[in-house]
Amino acid sequence: MANIVSLATKIAAGTMLLLFSGNSAAEDINEGSRIAATCASCHDPFGRELGIPPIVTLDEQTIVKRMLAYRTSEGPSHVMHAIALSLSDDEVAAVARHLAAKANAGRKP
Amino acid sequence: MTDWTRRQVGGLIAGTLLAATAPHVARGIVRPKVVVIGGGIGGATLARYLGDMKTMDVSLVEPNATHVTCFFSNLHLAGLRSLASLTFDLRTLANRHGVSVIRDAAVALDPAARVVELGGGAKLPYDRLAVAPGITLEFGAIGGYDEAAAERMPHAWIAGPQSVLLRRQLESMEDGGLFVIVAPPNPFRCPPAPYERASLVAYYFKQFKPRSKILILDAKDKFSGQELFQDAWSRHYPGMIEWLPAQFIGKIKAVDPAAFSVVTEGQTFKAAVANVIPPQKAGLIAQKAGLADATGWCPVDPATFDSTLQPGIHVVGDAIIGGDMPKSAFSANSQAKACAFAIAAALTGSPRFPPHLFNSCYTFLAPDDAFTNAITFAAEDGKIKTKEMFINKVGESAEVRRKVAHQAIGWYSAFTADVFGGAS
Ligand SMILES: Cc1cc2nc3c(=O)[nH]c(=O)nc-3n(C[C@H](O)[C@H](O)[C@H](O)COP(=O)(O)OP(=O)(O)OC[C@H]3O[C@@H](n4cnc5c(N)ncnc54)[C@H](O)[C@@H]3O)c2cc1C
Numbered sequence: 129m130a131n132i133v134s135l136a137t138k139i140a141a142g143t144m145l146l147l148f149s150g151n152s153a154a155e156d157i158n159e160g161s162r163i164a165a166t167c168a169s170c171h172d173p174f175g176r177e178l179g180i181p182p183i184v185t186l187d188e189q190t191i192v193k194r195m196l197a198y199r200t201s202e203g204p205s206h207v208m209h210a211i212a213l214s215l216s217d218d219e220v221a222a223v224a225r226h227l228a229a230k231a232n233a234g235r236k237p
Numbered sequence: 238m239t240d241w242t243r244r245q246v247g248g249l250i251a252g253t254l255l256a257a258t259a260p261h262v263a264r265g266i267v268r269p270k271v272v273v274i275g276g277g278i279g280g281a282t283l284a285r286y287l288g289d290m291k292t293m294d295v296s297l298v299e300p301n302a303t304h305v306t307c308f309f310s311n312l313h314l315a316g317l318r319s320l321a322s323l324t325f326d327l328r329t330l331a332n333r334h335g336v337s338v339i340r341d342a343a344v345a346l347d348p349a350a351r352v353v354e355l356g357g358g359a360k361l362p363y364d365r366l367a368v369a370p371g372i373t374l375e376f377g378a379i380g381g382y383d384e385a386a387a388e389r390m391p392h393a394w395i396a397g398p399q400s401v402l403l404r405r406q407l408e409s410m411e412d413g414g415l416f417v418i419v420a421p422p423n424p425f426r427c428p429p430a431p432y433e434r435a436s437l438v439a440y441y442f443k444q445f446k447p448r449s450k451i452l453i454l455d456a457k458d459k460f461s462g463q464e465l466f467q468d469a470w471s472r473h474y475p476g477m478i479e480w481l482p483a484q485f486i487g488k489i490k491a492v493d494p495a496a497f498s499v500v501t502e503g504q505t506f507k508a509a510v511a512n513v514i515p516p517q518k519a520g521l522i523a524q525k526a527g528l529a530d531a532t533g534w535c536p537v538d539p540a541t542f543d544s545t546l547q548p549g550i551h552v553v554g555d556a557i558i559g560g561d562m563p564k565s566a567f568s569a570n571s572q573a574k575a576c577a578f579a580i581a582a583a584l585t586g587s588p589r590f591p592p593h594l595f596n597s598c599y600t601f602l603a604p605d606d607a608f609t610n611a612i613t614f615a616a617e618d619g620k621i622k623t624k625e626m627f628i629n630k631v632g633e634s635a636e637v638r639r640k641v642a643h644q645a646i647g648w649y650s651a652f653t654a655d656v657f658g659g660a661s
Contacts, residue, residue, distance in 0.1 A: 155291060157290065157588060158588065159588075165286065166595055169570055169571065169652055170647075170652065174659075176650075178650050210611035210612065210613050213624075214624060
């Protein structure tokens with residue numbers, strides 16, 4: 129029964145996605161974009177350094193490395209320490225991938 | 238067996254679609270309609286994030302053309318920030334994020350017909366409704382404190398003309414005057430803000446009216462960030478700020494606006510300038526629409542911010558019973574994002590996530606001395622619970638605090654761009 133429910137949900141979700149896929153400009157909603165929404169509460173969207181380090185220009189590896197470092201110590205930033213502790217390795221990877229992809233898209237002419 | 242399975246699955250799909258959407262939406266004829274009531278921090282964030290998804294028609298109902306942020310308005314009281322620098326034009330949400338901004342107030346909700354009635358008489362149909370009306374000030378809870386009294390003894394707890402009025406009074410106050418702050422009982426908008434206000438006004442007095450004093454008459458016996466504040470008051474403003482808790486003064490009974498006095502159980506305090514912050518409840522429309530319970534606040538599902546009293550209507554921001562989440566702009570913004578993803582999942586079938594709820598409030602003790610907390614939350618047993626909490630500590634170096642004050646400026650700029658959608 130549990131399987132049927134989850135299958136049904138998947139089919140339902142698939143149907144809904146098809147219904148709205150006509151709009152190609154629609155934003156892709158995924159794990160990465162969900163977490164990146166939290167980053168946007170503090171980090172400047174235009175990548176300016178105004179007291180809080182910008183993140184929109186960072187590459188994927190750098191983001192992952194820094195997040196894992198923040199997780200180990202309260203020292204450099206207790207705000208980032210809290211955030212890093214709240215994310216699993218998979219979530220860190222997802223948000224890094226998302227931010228880096230957006231940065232790349234932004235750099236294209 | 239096969240037959241049963243197929244029927245069951247079919248029923249579930251239809252059920253999922255119908256529960257989530259109106260029939261015309263399920264048939265894919267038109268894009269789902271979402272109406273958001275209230276263009277403050279929670280409502281603007283929600284409308285912006287839903288608008289950016291580009292899969293829904295999003296309308297934002299707000300009577301004001303602009304929003305003046307409460308956060309940083311204590312800097313205005315200290316003469317450190319103009320009101321214009323705290324003011325955001327809601328048209329940016331229309332110009333850049335595809336939101337229809339409707340300048341009107343919602344006066345009634347009809348959940349059965351899925352229609353919002355506006356003050357101007359228009360009726361707005363919706364597939365999903367979200368309400369972010371902020372707070373109502375409970376005029377009358379303190380005897381004599383009504384809207385007219387607030388013109389003499391401003392609350393300045395909804396930023397705008399009230400903040401300008403209080404600033405003017407502080408400016409024209411003579412050196413040696415007493416500034417009284419009446420601090421409200423829990424729960425209320427922004428727990429550290431009355432004490433941040435005392436700190437920043439003390440900073441102003443120290444420079445321009447050094448013989449003046451500040452008296453906080455509190456409805457509580459302790460307050461948020463108390464150690465950090467009391468440490469800062471003795472370092473920056475020795476002898477200037479006195480805090481009297483409820484156990485000393487008893488109930489705050491009444492005010493006399495003509496005499497600028499505040500009457501408690503045992504005593505009458507006469508002020509040169511009085512800032513009376515009354516008790517609060519969820520925004521009026523939430524109460525009128527049956528979204529608030531006996532506490533005056535709105536219970537919600539902590540994962541989707543769907544009302545538990547009126548399912549299908551979401552509530553975010555100060556108006557909710559937020560469990561461990563404080564009533565802050567940061568919380569409202571965080572809740573609005575979780576709510577946006579939940580609404581998208583219900584209406585467009587995008588993936589469902591557990592909410593990523595976070596709060597980090599910057600609080601000024603002086604222009605170059607600030608602290609911030611950082612709290613992560615999770616939805617557990619129908620409530621929002623604290624997972625981890627960190628905060629600056631008493632005894633940190635001036636350099637550390639200067640850095641936090643600098644970060645606060647950067648936070649304000651990034652945060653308001655996130656909420657209101659950047660420069661217009
Ligand atoms: C002095 C002070 C300092 C603060 N400092 C901080 C801080 O440093 N950090 C922080 O995170 N938070 C801070 N806050 C708290 C923060 O301002 C609030 O928590 C935040 O504004 C809540 O957002 P909201 O969307 O719930 O309400 P609001 O931002 O108040 O928005 C509610 C909106 O709904 C509209 N509305 C109401 N009824 C209707 C209706 N019927 N129809 C249409 N529209 C309607 C109102 O006009 C208003 O625009 C501070 C608050 C104060 C007072």
